[in-house]
Amino acid sequence: MKEKKMSDVQRLKQDYPWIQTPLVVGAPMRLIALADLAVEVSKAGGIGFIGAGTDTSSLSTYFQHAQRLLGASALATKNGTMPIGVGFINWGADIDVAVSLIQKYRPAAVWFFAPSSTASLMQWTEKSREACPETKVWVQVGSVQEAMGAVRETKPDVLVVQGTDAGGHGLAQGAGLISLVPEVCDAVETYFSRDGGAGGERPVIIAAGGIAEQRSAAAAMTLGASGVVLGTRLLASYEANISKGYRDEVLRASDGGQTTVRTKVYDTLRNTNWAATHNARGVINKTYFDAMDGMGEEENRRLYTEETNKGDAGWGVENRMTTYAGSAVGLVKEVKGAGEIVREMRGQIGGVLDRAKAIL
Ligand SMILES: Cc1cc2nc3c(=O)[nH]c(=O)nc-3n(C[C@H](O)[C@H](O)[C@H](O)COP(=O)(O)O)c2cc1C
Missing domain, CATH: 3.20.20.70 (Aldolase class I)
Structure with a gap:
């Protein structure tokens, strides 16, 4: 059977x-x-x-x-x-x-x-x-x-x-x-x-x-x-x-199609070695805006590294800490x-x- x-x-x-x-x-x-x-x-x-x-x-x-x-x-x-x-x-x-x-x-x-x-x-x-x-x-x-x-x-x-x-x-x-x-x-x-x-x-x-x-x-x-x-x-x-700054940013962000983006910018600044086939979705912030406005990688990385000393205040649209999150964040x-x-x-x-x- x-x-x-x-x-x-x-x-x-x-x-x-x-x-x-x-x-x-x-x-x-x-x-x-x-x-x-x-x-x-x-x-x-x-x-x-x-x-x-x-x-x-x-x-x-x-x-x-x-x-x-x-x-x-x-x-x-x-x-x-x-x-x-x-x-x-x-x-x-x-x-x-x-x-x-x-x-x-x-x-x-x-x-x-x-x-x-x-x-x-x-x-x-x-x-x-x-x-x-x-x-x-x-x-x-x-x-x-x-x-x-x-x-x-x-x-x-x-x-x-x-x-x-x-x-x-x-x-x-x-x-x-x-x-x-x-x-x-x-x-x-x-x-x-x-x-x-x-x-x-x-x-x-x-x-x-x-x-x-x-x-x-x-x-x-x-x-x-x-x-x-x-x-x-x-x-x-x-x-x-997760730090409070990151979590608060996840709670704040809405309309994820507009406020998050798939990009390699955050990886580049953080020196991670992901292949060209992959990028990551995160909440858009100053790092991303500056990169799109033509800021050089070195300067953007320097500003990012500085921001890592700000603790929870480093997260947010006007700041630079990476906030990986999906488009359902809203x-x-x-x-x-x-x-x-x-x-x-x-x-x-x-x-x-x-x-x-x-x-x-
Ligand atoms: C902050 C963060 C870190 C992640 N890290 C990994 C990881 O280390 N390995 C992995 O396979 N997927 C990782 N993912 C992707 C998840 O496995 C999953 O595909 C994704 O979170 C699902 O989409 P959602 O965020 O909209 O729920 C990560 C996702 C987020 C948001």
Whole structure:
């Protein structure tokens, strides 16, 4: 008898037994999403990720902190994995340190992003699976081409499809979730139904980029996603490792299409080594205006460096501290606990879908 295929939701519940659906995920925001944020998201029935980014030097400490925070919580996990994930920016992270920590702490998931090449992504995936076969592999992609490259070469368990509204880094040339998610879903479906998927299992698809509340989360699910990622919304959570100036700027900014921009300007001044394919979305400030007005890189960098001494006063339109945030920043109006944000959103998605159905 032919075995009945599990639905994506069943698969998610099997792989991450503590979750509640619809699934809300906390993005691995580099050095902002640490143990407090990741654990709080998971405790609320989501999946929280620690954001190691390119820097694995303190990751062991973050994992130990997470273990302590999780200690009494008794979340159901699979095969003794830790009920949180960890995200790496592959082009800059130390693979050997990362892999040894994956082996030691056994996170439920690893999240890979922006590898320097397909070969590098394959290496990360293979080594991670060797180190801890129970740790599921999530890959964040920003185009149909990237998605299918990852699917063919690495057979990820989860594809995180990132639209161009996303805060922080992503493909410089991209599309919004509204067209990207269905096209990725179709391409993946075709690959597995027509070509058999080369013996792999179809990845679960999760959407990221511009989702800050229940309406956009419901929309992403109608597009074909089985879960949603929150980045910018969680910048305004008590657990985010973020300075007050940054958080206040996230709360202040509205009309994100006008007040944020995808640019390389902030990276250039901060001397980060992102490839030409990627830039980042952040709130527009003096650094950006000056660069557009023709100020030289050296002068702009000098002014930026000076600004880093101003503390919280360095953030704001008239100031220079980088404020990575997505175009949904205008929907972020108050600071709350990450758990409350996740629970509230999850609880309201069904109502939004019911209202949408009522128009039929
Ligand atoms: C401040 C900030 C830092 C981020 N750092 C990372 C990171 O280190 N690794 C990663 O894969 N994605 C990172 N992202 C992108 C998120 O994973 C996610 O795609 C994005 O936040 C979703 O869009 P949203 O911000 O509109 O919710 C970051 C996003 C923000 C806002």
